[in-house]
Amino acid sequence: MEGRVMKSTGSWYEVLGADGKKYNCRLQGKLRLEEIKENNPIAIGDRVELLLDQDDASIEEIKPRDNHILRQSVKKASHRQVLAANVDQVLLMATLKHPRTSPGFIDRFLVSAESFRIPQLLVFNKKDLFSAEDKILINALQQLYTAIGVTVLTISAKDDEDIEGVKSLLTNKTTLVAGHSGVGKSTLLNRLSPQIRQSVSEVSDFTSKGTHTTTFAEMFTIDDNTFIIDTPGIKEWGLVEMExxxxxxxxxxxxxxxxxxxxxxxxxxxxxxxxxxxxxxxxxxxxxxxxxxxxxxxxxxxxxx
Ligand SMILES: Nc1nc2c(ncn2[C@@H]2O[C@H](COP(=O)(O)OP(=O)(O)O)[C@@H](O)[C@H]2O)c(=O)[nH]1
Ligand SMILES: [Mg+2]
Ligand SMILES: [Zn+2]
The missing domain is CATH 1.10.40.50 (Probable gtpase engc; domain 3)
Structure with a gap:
């Protein structure tokens, strides 16, 4: 049976089967050997072939990927991580403050997605906190990024109408959500589907270092054909092997x-x-x-x- 990898916790994978059920799977022996060589051959979003044997499910085969998005560690040049595979678009969540997302970070992320040929959404969150000055700045940013082909939204993740606006851009797609810790990614996901229950950090938490509520990337379903991937808060974005x-x-x-x-x-x-x-x-x-x-x-x- 075919399935899609939703979550990985070290040696176990949670796979959503074509039958709509979730299976906890290990890798078959030959894939485990590759895993040792390659350090993580399976990514969130991968399509796989499952082998079901009574209570036991295992991953037998990884299907070819349409695409993937890699993350390069800024500190260790050799350290790269496949954040997700088979992604239709990325959604970068940004804020003007609490915490501030810098234009440099936004541009690095967009350039990276562009290099993998993945379309980009840029969502400015926490508009309820904007001052009159912030609104002027946001309008300028909205114009700037729209002009270069990015879909831009300004929202409050606590506003129902805004959530509907985001939802309509996600339907029938797989979307990777990224952004600094504290911008409101988990708040958005929880609002998108009642099945999603990501923990939300208190505003004070992310200013004091080390509080990360989301530690691993994880994929969720909004409906049968709509997937969303939450990623751990990203502090910096390194460019992968670019001349x-x-x-x-x-x-x-x-x-x-x-x-x-x-x-x-x-x-x-x-x-x-x-x-x-x-x-x-x-x-x-x-x-x-x-x-x-x-x-x-x-x-x-x-x-x-
Ligand atoms: N004022 C305001 N606060 C928000 C909004 N969205 C999220 N927050 C708050 O921002 C904090 C961090 O949210 P969280 O979803 O955990 O961010 P994550 O680290 O990106 O997943 C929480 O205290 C949320 O309640 C918003 O639109 N407006
Ligand atoms: Mg979170
Ligand atoms: Zn030139």
Missing amino acids: QQEISDYFPEMRELRLECKFGSRCLHLAEPKCRVRRAVEDGTVSVSRYTSYVSMVMGEDNRK
């Missing part, structure tokens, strides 16, 4: 312009003469904030404070 020259490919607003740079694909859009991208920053068609993120990525900086 310097490649980075502007993943900035949609630079992608076409860069073909017109004098040095063509060798141009890094830094100090090269007749750079079309830099001209666009000067005339305002590429935003300074996005360009700043771009430069920081090309210089190999990370986005830790």
